[in-house]
Amino acid sequence: MKIKAIALNTFKEAIRDRILYLLLFFAAVCIIFSRLLALLTVGDRIKIIKDVGLTSLSLFGALMAILMGTGLVFKEIDKKTIYTIVSKPIHRYQFLLGKFFGLVLTLFIMLLLMSFIFLALVFFHTFTIEWEMFVAILFIFFELCLITSVALLFSCFSTPILSSIFSLAFYLIGHTAWGLETLIKKIPPSFGKTMAQALYHFLPDLENFNFKTEIVQNLDIPSEAFLYSVLYGIFYTLFVLIIAIVIFRKRDFI
Amino acid sequence: MATVLKIENLHKSFKLGFLLKKKKILRGISLSVEQGEVFGYLGPNGAGKTTTIKCILGLIFPEEGNIEIFGHPHLSPKAKEKTGFLPENPYFYDHLTASEFLDYYSQLFLIKKEEKEKKIKSLLRLVDLERSADLQLRKFSRGMLQRIGMAQALLNDPSLVFLDEPLGGLDPLGRKEIRDIIVRLRDEGKTVFLSSHILQDIEMICNRVAIIVNGEIINQGALHDLISEKILFTEITLSGVGEKELEGMGEYFSGHGDRTLLKVFKEENVAKVLQLVQSSKGKVHSLIPRTETLEDLFVEIVKQG
Numbered sequence: 408m409k410i411k412a413i414a415l416n417t418f419k420e421a422i423r424d425r426i427l428y429l430l431l432f433f434a435a436v437c438i439i440f441s442r443l444l445a446l447l448t449v450g451d452r453i454k455i456i457k458d459v460g461l462t463s464l465s466l467f468g469a470l471m472a473i474l475m476g477t478g479l480v481f482k483e484i485d486k487k488t489i490y491t492i493v494s495k496p497i498h499r500y501q502f503l504l505g506k507f508f509g510l511v512l513t514l515f516i517m518l519l520l521m522s523f524i525f526l527a528l529v530f531f532h533t534f535t536i537e538w539e540m541f542v543a544i545l546f547i548f549f550e551l552c553l554i555t556s557v558a559l560l561f562s563c564f565s566t567p568i569l570s571s572i573f574s575l576a577f578y579l580i581g582h583t584a585w586g587l588e589t590l591i592k593k594i595p596p597s598f599g600k601t602m603a604q605a606l607y608h609f610l611p612d613l614e615n616f617n618f619k620t621e622i623v624q625n626l627d628i629p630s631e632a633f634l635y636s637v638l639y640g641i642f643y644t645l646f647v648l649i650i651a652i653v654i655f656r657k658r659d660f661i
Numbered sequence: 662m663a664t665v666l667k668i669e670n671l672h673k674s675f676k677l678g679f680l681l682k683k684k685k686i687l688r689g690i691s692l693s694v695e696q697g698e699v700f701g702y703l704g705p706n707g708a709g710k711t712t713t714i715k716c717i718l719g720l721i722f723p724e725e726g727n728i729e730i731f732g733h734p735h736l737s738p739k740a741k742e743k744t745g746f747l748p749e750n751p752y753f754y755d756h757l758t759a760s761e762f763l764d765y766y767s768q769l770f771l772i773k774k775e776e777k778e779k780k781i782k783s784l785l786r787l788v789d790l791e792r793s794a795d796l797q798l799r800k801f802s803r804g805m806l807q808r809i810g811m812a813q814a815l816l817n818d819p820s821l822v823f824l825d826e827p828l829g830g831l832d833p834l835g836r837k838e839i840r841d842i843i844v845r846l847r848d849e850g851k852t853v854f855l856s857s858h859i860l861q862d863i864e865m866i867c868n869r870v871a872i873i874v875n876g877e878i879i880n881q882g883a884l885h886d887l888i889s890e891k892i893l894f895t896e897i898t899l900s901g902v903g904e905k906e907l908e909g910m911g912e913y914f915s916g917h918g919d920r921t922l923l924k925v926f927k928e929e930n931v932a933k934v935l936q937l938v939q940s941s942k943g944k945v946h947s948l949i950p951r952t953e954t955l956e957d958l959f960v961e962i963v964k965q966g
Contacts, residue, residue: 408771409768409769409771411768412765412769416754416757416765419757420756423756487748487751490715490746491813493718493719493720494718494720494741495769496738496741496742496770497769657722659720659722660721661675
């Protein structure tokens with residue numbers, strides 16, 4: 408109940424942020440721009456629309472999560488609104504979870520709006536509702552939840568600018584860490600290989616949530632892959648949230 | 662009377678600057694507050710008043726010391742359920758209206774819906790913001806913010822209320838309104854912990870005070886024990902008597918027009934001055950005996966500190 412109250416207040420506050428609408432506008436422009444790009448391309452035009460559209464959802468969703476998430480806790484401390492909240496009979500973890508769910512709700516609504524534009528564009532080309540698209544969007548949502556938890560973690564001890572840089576780095580590393588796997592295969596057994604393997608397991612692999620290529624190309628995806636991605640998303644998000652709670656519990660609000 | 666707040670040997674320091682140099686803010690604070698009293702917590706800026714309140718309410722963690730509220734550890738939900746808090750220069754969610762704001766905070770206390778509506782209405786009436794119930798907090802003046810802050814502090818009908826500089830930055834009317842609410846809380850039997858440096862107000866409404874300087878409590882006790890009731894001097898404003906005639910009676914200051922202000926230190930001289938005025942057919946405009954004030958005591962303590 409207390410978490411719900413904080414989440415709803417966070418949602419009310421977040422949907423008033425102009426950055427959100429600016430990003431929504433650019434996401435819509437990019438999705439519509441995919442139509443123009445498709446006209447200039449030789450080959451299956453609808454695949455270009457789907458590919459650019461889904462990438463736009465992921466990228467702008469991530470930007471929303473980072474830009475909003477990094478300010479979430481910092482703003483409360485900076486403006487001192489947290490004083491009257493923490494002094495009430497509420498645990499600090501409840502406050503943090505309320506903030507997390509509030510932003511996740513905001514991102515869900517934003518993703519819904521972006522998806523509506525994207526799916527409408529696809530529908531005008533194919534005149535069919537492509538249900539596989541919903542699967543790709545669902546996993547984009549899982550990815551956004553994880554990025555939100557990371558942004559929230561940085562927001563607990565750093566300024567919004569630094570937190571945004573750290574979270575953006577997390578996003579970029581998360582989408583390129585698979586390169587390490589190739590590197591590990593190529594280097595001979597050595598200390599370097601062990602280090603690379605350790606790093607590979609420590610770094611996030613956000614490509615686990617990326618089913619765009621398979622869905623756009625109509626490739627078969629084994630159900631274990633979906634299950635693995637769901638579990639990976641849940642456990643990684645929980646892990647990051649627990650670290651955030653541990654840091655936040657010990658923090659002095661000066 | 663039962664002790665509602667007990668603080669023992671509270672220590673706190675902060676790491677400041679680039680080199681994270683440790684600065685001691687609280688150096689062994691110990692005090693207790695009894696039920697039903699308005700307890701004044703006085704000190705100059707930077708003395709550690711707000712830090713003490715933040716330690717009590719769990720906003721910061723003391724390095725050493727023990728805090729109990731109603732016999733419970735200060736961070737326990739049981740202790741927090743019985744306390745209310747108005748911070749210094751309060752800032753709230755400015756996108757909410759006054760009633761939305763109180764509704765949000767009442768959910769943190771799990772107040773039931775029917776009770777909630779009644780409570781919000783009565784609190785808005787108490788702080789005289791009924792007509793601004795649907796106004797966003799961003800449009801509130803400083804005084805109005807202070808009053809809505811007071812309302813949120815009273816949402817759970819607390820037995821112990823912490824007010825951090827509630828009178829700071831308010832105009833005389835705003836100060837009176839907040840003072841009246843504090844007096845009302847006292848009359849209702851609630852305990853108020855009031856941190857301030859506006860001494861006249863403290864003197865008017867507090868039963869007991871503690872004076873903190875450089876993180877240490879220098880003096881604490883009942884106001885009437887701390888301040889001597891002995892008359893220090895008498896200020897007499899008079900006219901129609903010459904300067905020479907008043908010589909030796911006290912310190913002489915010329916006032917506006919023909920008025921003269923005389924500071925008489927010896928009590929027997931007061932009667933002599935009055936006789937003099939009568940014989941010279943002059944006029945006494947005012948006669949004020951000055952006892953020691955909290956301000957005198959405060960200034961003396963701070964200077965020593």
